[in-house]
Structure formats: C-alpha cells, structure tokens
Amino acid sequence: MKDLLRLRTSLTEEIEKVLNEQIKMEADASAMYLAMSAWCDRNGFDFSAGYFKKQSDEEREHMLRLFKYVSDMGGRAVSPDVTGVQIEFESFRSVFEQALQQEIAVTQSFNRIADRCQKSKDYVTFTFLQWFLKEQIEEEYVARRALELFDVIGEEGTGQYEIDKRIPKITYEDTYEG
Amino acid sequence: MNQPQVNPGGTVQKTQTMQEIFTTESGAVYQCDKRNRIFVDFAGSVTAYKIDAFLRLKKAVDSIDLSSMANNTDRCSDYELITLCGCDRMYVLSLPEVYNFKELLSGARFVLELNSMLHECLYAQVA
Numbered sequence: 472m473k474d475l476l477r478l479r480t481s482l483t484e485e486i487e488k489v490l491n492e493q494i495k496m497e498a499d500a501s502a503m504y505l506a507m508s509a510w511c512d513r514n515g516f517d518f519s520a521g522y523f524k525k526q527s528d529e530e531r532e533h534m535l536r537l538f539k540y541v542s543d544m545g546g547r548a549v550s551p552d553v554t555g556v557q558i559e560f561e562s563f564r565s566v567f568e569q570a571l572q573q574e575i576a577v578t579q580s581f582n583r584i585a586d587r588c589q590k591s592k593d594y595v596t597f598t599f600l601q602w603f604l605k606e607q608i609e610e611e612y613v614a615r616r617a618l619e620l621f622d623v624i625g626e627e628g629t630g631q632y633e634i635d636k637r638i639p640k641i642t643y644e645d646t647y648e649g
Numbered sequence: 650m651n652q653p654q655v656n657p658g659g660t661v662q663k664t665q666t667m668q669e670i671f672t673t674e675s676g677a678v679y680q681c682d683k684r685n686r687i688f689v690d691f692a693g694s695v696t697a698y699k700i701d702a703f704l705r706l707k708k709a710v711d712s713i714d715l716s717s718m719a720n721n722t723d724r725c726s727d728y729e730l731i732t733l734c735g736c737d738r739m740y741v742l743s744l745p746e747v748y749n750f751k752e753l754l755s756g757a758r759f760v761l762e763l764n765s766m767l768h769e770c771l772y773a774q775v776a
Contacts, residue, residue, distance in 0.1 A: 473682045474768040475700045
C-alpha cells in the first residue's frame with residue numbers, strides 16, 4: 472500500500488500546524504509594529520516611527536520565509552487573518568517595552584518549534600529554523616538596547632527627543648568584540 | 650480496468666489497487682493506489698478524496714462539539730452540516746452519525762499514519 476501521507480509532503484501534520492501558527496505570529500508582529508509606527512508618528516517621534524516601520528517589514532519578510540518553506544515542502548501554507556490590532560499605547564516607553572516582550576515571545580516560540588522538530592526527527596525543518604534562531608539574537612538585542620535608552624538618557628526635558636534620535640542608530644555587531 | 654468501482658447501490662467494489670484501510674459498523678475507508686485517492690463509504694454513499702481533502706474532512710469533523718450538540722435543545726443543533734471547499738459532497742449528520750463518522754475517520758487516519766511509519770522503517774536506505 473502506498474504511503475499517501477508522504478506522497479503529499481514530508482512535513483508531518485504537527486510540524487505543518489506549528490509552522491502555520493508561527494506564520495500567524497509573524498503576521499501579528501508585523502501588524503503590531505506597524506501600529507507602533509503609526510502611534511509614534513502621530514505623537515511626534517519621527518525616528519521611532521521609521522524604526523518600527525522597518526521592523527514591521529522585517530517581520531513580514533520572516534512570515535514570507537516561513538510561508539515559502541511550507542509551500543516548497545508540499546505543505547499547506549495558510550495566509551493568516553490578523554484582527555484586533557492594538558492602536559493606542561500608554562506611553563513612549565511602553566511601546567518599546569511591548570516590542571521587547573514581543574521579540575522574547577517570538578524567540579520562545581521558535582525554541583518550542585525547534586524542540587518539536589527534534590522530537591519528531593524533522594532535521595530539515597530544524598536546519599531551516601537556524602536562520603530564525605540566529606536572527607532572534609539581533610532582534611532581541613536591538614529591542615533591549617532601545618528600551619535601555621530610556622534609563623540611560625532619561626525622559627525628562629529633551630530626553631524623549633534624544634531617545635527618539637538615537638533609536639535608528641542602534642545596530643547589532645555580529646562579532647565577539649561588539 | 651484495475652480501478653476502484655462504485656456500484657449503483659453505492660457500495661465499493663474492491664480491486665487490486667484498492668485496499669480497505671479501516672472499517673466500522675457504520676462505514677469504511679479505502680485507499681486507491683492507482684488514483685492516489687481515499688474512498689470514504691459512509692451515510693449511504695461513497696466519496697473519493699485527495700489525501701489533503703481527506704485530512705481537511707477529518708479536521709472539520711473533529712471540530713464538531715458533540716457535547717454542545719447534545720446539550721442544545723434548538724432543533725438546528727440536531728444535525729450538523731459538513732462541507733468541504735472544493736468538494737461536491739455534503740454530509741448532513743445527526744449526533745450519533747457524527748460520532749460514528751469521527752470514529753471512522755480517526756481509525757483511518759491512524760492506519761494512514763501507521764502505514765507511513767512502516768514505510769519509513771521498511772524502506773529506509775540508511776539504518
């Protein structure tokens with residue numbers, strides 16, 4: 472008897488499901504960053520608005536990478552519905568706190584997927600995930616450094632203006648010296 | 650012709666390329682290796698599904714909440730409509746039929762997975 476399940480895809484149903492959940496998570500993150508960009512824009516934080524717009528594009532790119540992988544492997548990639556995106560934020564600082572929380576949640580999610588891949592011996596997907604796991608180091612670093620500016624510079628006086636100006640200059644050096 | 654035949658009465662005539670993969674008192678599921686299709690014999694008719702559609706059908710049936718069907722006194726909750734995008738077949742099933750359908754599809758899904766595992770063990774080139 473033919474193995475019809477594997478004639479379709481080498482992805483197991485479980486892995487296909489978690490990858491589709493991650494596609495949705497990235498789409499949600501992209502929408503959230505875009506909302507943050509809009510909030511910053513209308514509150515006069517011009518540089519931060521640009522920074523969050525860029526982050527939004529990056530999250531969408533991550534989503535598309537995952538989407539392509541599921542499709543390429545013969546799986547069923549699901550274009551996710553994104554609803555109920557937050558519009559208002561309490562403060563300039565809270566926007567960055569939420570951004571860091573989101574990045575940490577994404578890292579944890581990728582860790583869980585990698586764990587599932589190992590348990591189900593899906594080393595192809597496990598290898599594919601390496602790019603994302605590495606990327607999360609940078610994503611978390613940038614989000615954490617941005618939030619730290621609020622303590623380093625302080626929000627008093629022209630503090631918020633200085634923080635906003637510094638945000639797009641944060642870069643991650645992928646060397647042991649950086 | 651070595652293809653699965655469905656008799657006018659709705660029963661499946663088994664052929665060499667068609668194998669029964671799971672049967673209950675209420676129905677049966679067959680696999681046709683020639684056409685790469687799953688045949689579901691249930692509620693008085695036989696329907697051919699691609700494997701992807703079969704998995705979607707199982708998901709749709711699994712998502713039906715039997716206890717809420719049983720507890721709800723509305724007449725509309727006595728029956729459940731099961732439709733699949735891209736498939737002509739629509740099931741209108743009562744609660745016991747949904748229960749039996751779930752059992753049938755779960756059993757078939759298990760056998761498909763078991764067959765997959767056996768393939769991996771038996772035909773693996775590298776130990």
